[in-house]
Amino acid sequence: MPQSEYVVQMKGINKVYPNGIAANRGVDFNVRRGEIHALMGENGAGKSTLMKMLFGLEQPTSGEIIVNGETVNLTSPTVAISKGIGMVHQHFMLVPSLTVAENIVLGMAPKKGGLFMDMESAVKLTEEYAEKYNLHVDPKAKVMDIPVGMKQKVEILKALVRGAKILILDEPTAVLTTQETAELFRELINLKEQGYTIIFISHKLNEIKQITDRLTIMRAGKSMGVYETASITKEEISRLMVGRDVILTVEKEKAQPTDTVLSVKDLEYTNEWNKKMLDKVSFSVRKGEILGIAGVEGNGQRELVDMLFNLNRPDAGSVKVNGKDIVGVSQRNIRSLGVSLIPEDRMTYGIAATASIEENLISDRVGAKRFNKGPLFDMKAIHKECDDLIRDFKVLCKSGQQKVGMLSGGNIQKVVVAREFSCDPVLIIADQPTRGIDVGATEFIRKKLVELSRAGAAVLLVSADLNEVMELSDSLIVMCGGKIAAYFEDTAMLTDEIMGEYMLGLKRQSDEEIGRVCHE
Amino acid sequence: MNNKSMKDRRLQVFEILRGAAAITLALAVATVFIFLCSDEPFTALKYLLIGPIVKDNGGFNTSSFYTILAAMIPTIFTGLATCVMFSAGQFNLASEGCVMAGGFVGALCGIYIHMNTGLHAVVCVVIAAALCGLIMLVPAILKVKLGASEMVMSLMMNYIIMYVVLHFLNNTFADRSKGSTQTYPFDETAKIPSLVPGGSKLTWGFVVALVFVVIVALFMYRTKWGYTIRMIGINKAFSEYSGMNVGGVIVLSQIIGGVLAGMGGSIEVLGRFNTFLWKELPGYGWAGVTIAILAKNNPIFVPFAAFFIAYLNKGCMLMSTHSDVPSEMIDIIQAAIFLFFAAEQFLAGYRQKLVVRSAQADLAKTETAEGGKA
Structure with a gap:
C-alpha cells in the first residue's frame, strides 16, 4: 500500500x-x-x-x-x-x-x-x-x-x-x-x-x-x-x-450460600441526560457467596453501586439489607447494618489524601467506645488498632502517621480495604477493587475477599476485569445497557466468548433465566 | 519508631523554615519600601524591628511588651475561631461581627446584671459567647440546608451585626450624659482584672486565651468531633461515605467559631474599657483570618502568629511616631506577608492537586497495565 x-x-x-x-x-x-x-x-x-x-x-x-x-x-x-x-x-x-x-x-x-x-x-x-x-x-x-x-x-x-x-x-x-x-x-x-x-x-x-x-x-x-x-x-x-491473555485462577472452596442478605428489586434510574442507566434491575446476594457483576463500563454498574450506598437515589425500586430498606438511608445507618463499600473512585470517596493513614483507617469508627475515653480519644487504642491493621493488611509505609496520599495506588487501596474489611461486614460491595494497582496488592485483596465470603459475608463484586470477575465470583450476572443481560449460577463453565456476547449486547437471556438470581 | 520521629521532625523544621522564609521575604519587601519613602530609613527600621521591646536606652521595655501581649487577647480568640471553621472547609468570616456583638452583649450584661466579683465577668462572657454561637447558626444552617455560600453570608452579616449593635447603642443604651456615644459604665464586678500591677491592659483574659489554645488544640486533634471537622475539611465526600454526620458537624464548627469570637469580643471590652464604645467593626476578626492562615489552621501556632501580628502593629506604630514613615506602611507590610504566605499555601495546594491528578490518571489508565500483567 x-x-x-x-x-x-x-x-x-x-x-x-x-x-x-x-x-x-x-x-x-x-x-x-x-x-x-x-x-x-x-x-x-x-x-x-x-x-x-x-x-x-x-x-x-x-x-x-x-x-x-x-x-x-x-x-x-x-x-x-x-x-x-x-x-x-x-x-x-x-x-x-x-x-x-x-x-x-x-x-x-x-x-x-x-x-x-x-x-x-x-x-x-x-x-x-x-x-x-x-x-x-x-x-x-x-x-x-x-x-x-x-x-x-x-x-x-x-x-x-x-x-x-x-x-x-x-x-x-x-x-x-x-x-x-x-x-x-x-x-x-x-x-x-x-x-x-x-x-x-x-x-x-x-x-x-x-x-x-x-x-x-x-x-x-x-x-x-x-x-x-x-x-x-x-x-x-x-x-x-x-478476551483474556492469561487465565487467572483463584483457589477457593465451593460456596455454601445461605440466607439472602442483599435484595435489590426493580431498580430504575434515569440520569440527568435522560438516559436510562438502570432498567428494572433485580438480584440478590446471599450469605457466603460472591456474586460478580460483569459488563463493559458505563452499562449501569456505577449507578447501581451508588444506589446501594445511598450516594444516589433510584427513581423506583427497593434495596434491602437483611430485610431493611436502605433507599435514602444515611451512610452511617447503612454502615451500622454491616454494609461496607470499596468505592470505585478511591481518591474521592475512599480516602482523605492529606490526612494520615491512621486517620483514614478510623473514619468509620471514630465514635466507637474503645477509641474514646470521656471526651478525648484514647490514642493508645487507636495506635494499636491501626498498627495491627497496617500489619495485617501489609500496608507498606513508614508509620501510621504518614499521609495516605503519599502512598502508592496499591497501598492506598490496602488502606481502604483494611478499613472496609475490618468492621465485621455482613455485606461487602467491592467496586473495581483492584483497578490500577500492582499485582501483589491485587492478589492480596482478592484472597481477602474470598476469605471473608467463606467466613460468611455476602460479597457483591463489580469489576470490568474479566479475569477477576470470572475467577472470584461463585455466580455472576452480566449488565448491558442498564439491564441484567445474563445470570450464570456457576462460573466454572463460562468462556470469554460467551461473556463477550452478553457484555456487548449480542445476546440476552430470557427473563426467566435472569430471574433465577433473585433468591427468596 | 525512631525513623518516624526523625521524619516528623524534619517535616516540622521544613514547615518552620518555610514560614520564616515568608516572613523574611515580607520584611525585605518592607525594607525596600522604607528605603524608598524615608529619609531616615535606619531609624525607621530600628523602631519597626526592635522598637516594640527595646527602650531608647537599650533596656527591655516591659510595659510595651505587656501592651503587645494585651493586644493578642482578642486576636488569639478570633484566630482560634477561624482555625476551627477553616479546618472544616467553612470560610466563615463572621468572627469580625461576633467580636463586636460579643463585646456589646458582654458590656450590657456588665451593666444590667449585678453579681459578685469573679462570677460576674464569667457570666457576661458566657452569655456573649452563647449569643454569638447562635448568630453563627444563620450562615451555618443556610449552608447546610440551602447550599448558600457561608463566605458571602458571613461577610454580609458582619455589617448587619454592626448596624444592629449601633442601632441599640444609639437609641436604647446610650449614656446621654457623655459627649461621645457609649453605654453606661459596667459594674466593677464585671471588669476582668489586670494580670500585672500598674494599670496594664494585660488582663487575666490573656491566660484564658492561652487555656483556650490548649482546649481547642485538644478538641481538634484529640476528640472525635475535631477529627470529623478536619476530615470534612479535607474531603467531604469521603466523610459522608464514611458515615460521618457532615451537615451537623459543619454547623457545629461554625457555632464553635461564633462562641470563640464572642468570648474574644467580650473579654476585650470587659478587660480594656469601662464601657462599650466601639462605633465600627474593631478589625479583630480580619486579624484572626491572617493569624489562622499564618498558623496553618493549627491552634498551637495561633499565639505565635498573634504575637507576630501584635508585634508588627506596635512596631509600625512606633515607626510612624518616631520617623517619617507613614503608618499606612503596616498595611503594605501585612499585605506582603499575607501574599507570601498565601503564595506558599497556593503552592502546597498545587502540589496536592498534582498528587491527586496523577493518582487519578493512575486509576483511569492502569487497567491497561493490569490487563497486560494478568
Missing part, C-alpha cells in the same frame, strides 16, 4: 505516564484518507490516550506521528488543529451561556472596527458551514437551550470551521438518542463523501458495523490489529476486545 494513502500514521507509540503506568505499548495506528475508522476497546484499553496524543493533549514517550506524510510534533491542541486535526470530546466543551454562533467563532471571532465582535458575520459563517455540511443548527440559540444532538453538531462545526480535515469523535453516540444517532451517522457519511477522514471511538458493535470502513481494536494498551469492517464478525470483534 503506498504511503500517501494514509492521512494519519502513528508508529510504535509508547506512552508511560509519570507514575509509571504504561497506557500504550508499541501501538501502530493508520488511517486512510476519506475513511471512517473505528477505534475500539474497553475503557482503559488505551484508546483515549492514543487519541489525546493525536490531538496534542498528551505527548508520546516514544514513537512517531505522521500527518499527511509529514512527521509532526504535536505539542498542543493548537498545533494539532493547525495540522487539520479536530476532536469532538465526549463531554462537550461549549460555553452554555453563549449562542451557537458565538461558540463556533470563539477565539477566532470576526471583529467589527477591530474591537467589537461582529455577530452578523459570525451568524453568517455558521449558516454557511451548516449548509455546506448539512449540519443544521440554530446560530442564534443559546447553547444551554439546545438539545444534546445539536450540541454535538456545534462541536463538529467548531472543528470544521477551524479547518479540521481529520475528525476524532470520542464516543459520540454515548449521549445520543437512537434518532439523534441515526442523524449523526447520516451527517458523518456526508462528511466522508466530501473527503473528510473520521476516527470514531466506540465500543458499540452495531454502530461500528453500520458506518465504519475499517477498525482498529485495542486491548490492554496494545493494538490487536486492523480489520476491514465488512470482513470481521461481531463475535470476532468481541473476542478481540474482551
Whole structure:
C-alpha cells in the first residue's frame, strides 16, 4: 500500500505516564484518507490516550506521528488543529451561556472596527458551514437551550470551521438518542463523501458495523490489529476486545450460600441526560457467596453501586439489607447494618489524601467506645488498632502517621480495604477493587475477599476485569445497557466468548433465566 | 519508631523554615519600601524591628511588651475561631461581627446584671459567647440546608451585626450624659482584672486565651468531633461515605467559631474599657483570618502568629511616631506577608492537586497495565 494513502500514521507509540503506568505499548495506528475508522476497546484499553496524543493533549514517550506524510510534533491542541486535526470530546466543551454562533467563532471571532465582535458575520459563517455540511443548527440559540444532538453538531462545526480535515469523535453516540444517532451517522457519511477522514471511538458493535470502513481494536494498551469492517464478525470483534491473555485462577472452596442478605428489586434510574442507566434491575446476594457483576463500563454498574450506598437515589425500586430498606438511608445507618463499600473512585470517596493513614483507617469508627475515653480519644487504642491493621493488611509505609496520599495506588487501596474489611461486614460491595494497582496488592485483596465470603459475608463484586470477575465470583450476572443481560449460577463453565456476547449486547437471556438470581 | 520521629521532625523544621522564609521575604519587601519613602530609613527600621521591646536606652521595655501581649487577647480568640471553621472547609468570616456583638452583649450584661466579683465577668462572657454561637447558626444552617455560600453570608452579616449593635447603642443604651456615644459604665464586678500591677491592659483574659489554645488544640486533634471537622475539611465526600454526620458537624464548627469570637469580643471590652464604645467593626476578626492562615489552621501556632501580628502593629506604630514613615506602611507590610504566605499555601495546594491528578490518571489508565500483567 503506498504511503500517501494514509492521512494519519502513528508508529510504535509508547506512552508511560509519570507514575509509571504504561497506557500504550508499541501501538501502530493508520488511517486512510476519506475513511471512517473505528477505534475500539474497553475503557482503559488505551484508546483515549492514543487519541489525546493525536490531538496534542498528551505527548508520546516514544514513537512517531505522521500527518499527511509529514512527521509532526504535536505539542498542543493548537498545533494539532493547525495540522487539520479536530476532536469532538465526549463531554462537550461549549460555553452554555453563549449562542451557537458565538461558540463556533470563539477565539477566532470576526471583529467589527477591530474591537467589537461582529455577530452578523459570525451568524453568517455558521449558516454557511451548516449548509455546506448539512449540519443544521440554530446560530442564534443559546447553547444551554439546545438539545444534546445539536450540541454535538456545534462541536463538529467548531472543528470544521477551524479547518479540521481529520475528525476524532470520542464516543459520540454515548449521549445520543437512537434518532439523534441515526442523524449523526447520516451527517458523518456526508462528511466522508466530501473527503473528510473520521476516527470514531466506540465500543458499540452495531454502530461500528453500520458506518465504519475499517477498525482498529485495542486491548490492554496494545493494538490487536486492523480489520476491514465488512470482513470481521461481531463475535470476532468481541473476542478481540474482551478476551483474556492469561487465565487467572483463584483457589477457593465451593460456596455454601445461605440466607439472602442483599435484595435489590426493580431498580430504575434515569440520569440527568435522560438516559436510562438502570432498567428494572433485580438480584440478590446471599450469605457466603460472591456474586460478580460483569459488563463493559458505563452499562449501569456505577449507578447501581451508588444506589446501594445511598450516594444516589433510584427513581423506583427497593434495596434491602437483611430485610431493611436502605433507599435514602444515611451512610452511617447503612454502615451500622454491616454494609461496607470499596468505592470505585478511591481518591474521592475512599480516602482523605492529606490526612494520615491512621486517620483514614478510623473514619468509620471514630465514635466507637474503645477509641474514646470521656471526651478525648484514647490514642493508645487507636495506635494499636491501626498498627495491627497496617500489619495485617501489609500496608507498606513508614508509620501510621504518614499521609495516605503519599502512598502508592496499591497501598492506598490496602488502606481502604483494611478499613472496609475490618468492621465485621455482613455485606461487602467491592467496586473495581483492584483497578490500577500492582499485582501483589491485587492478589492480596482478592484472597481477602474470598476469605471473608467463606467466613460468611455476602460479597457483591463489580469489576470490568474479566479475569477477576470470572475467577472470584461463585455466580455472576452480566449488565448491558442498564439491564441484567445474563445470570450464570456457576462460573466454572463460562468462556470469554460467551461473556463477550452478553457484555456487548449480542445476546440476552430470557427473563426467566435472569430471574433465577433473585433468591427468596 | 525512631525513623518516624526523625521524619516528623524534619517535616516540622521544613514547615518552620518555610514560614520564616515568608516572613523574611515580607520584611525585605518592607525594607525596600522604607528605603524608598524615608529619609531616615535606619531609624525607621530600628523602631519597626526592635522598637516594640527595646527602650531608647537599650533596656527591655516591659510595659510595651505587656501592651503587645494585651493586644493578642482578642486576636488569639478570633484566630482560634477561624482555625476551627477553616479546618472544616467553612470560610466563615463572621468572627469580625461576633467580636463586636460579643463585646456589646458582654458590656450590657456588665451593666444590667449585678453579681459578685469573679462570677460576674464569667457570666457576661458566657452569655456573649452563647449569643454569638447562635448568630453563627444563620450562615451555618443556610449552608447546610440551602447550599448558600457561608463566605458571602458571613461577610454580609458582619455589617448587619454592626448596624444592629449601633442601632441599640444609639437609641436604647446610650449614656446621654457623655459627649461621645457609649453605654453606661459596667459594674466593677464585671471588669476582668489586670494580670500585672500598674494599670496594664494585660488582663487575666490573656491566660484564658492561652487555656483556650490548649482546649481547642485538644478538641481538634484529640476528640472525635475535631477529627470529623478536619476530615470534612479535607474531603467531604469521603466523610459522608464514611458515615460521618457532615451537615451537623459543619454547623457545629461554625457555632464553635461564633462562641470563640464572642468570648474574644467580650473579654476585650470587659478587660480594656469601662464601657462599650466601639462605633465600627474593631478589625479583630480580619486579624484572626491572617493569624489562622499564618498558623496553618493549627491552634498551637495561633499565639505565635498573634504575637507576630501584635508585634508588627506596635512596631509600625512606633515607626510612624518616631520617623517619617507613614503608618499606612503596616498595611503594605501585612499585605506582603499575607501574599507570601498565601503564595506558599497556593503552592502546597498545587502540589496536592498534582498528587491527586496523577493518582487519578493512575486509576483511569492502569487497567491497561493490569490487563497486560494478568
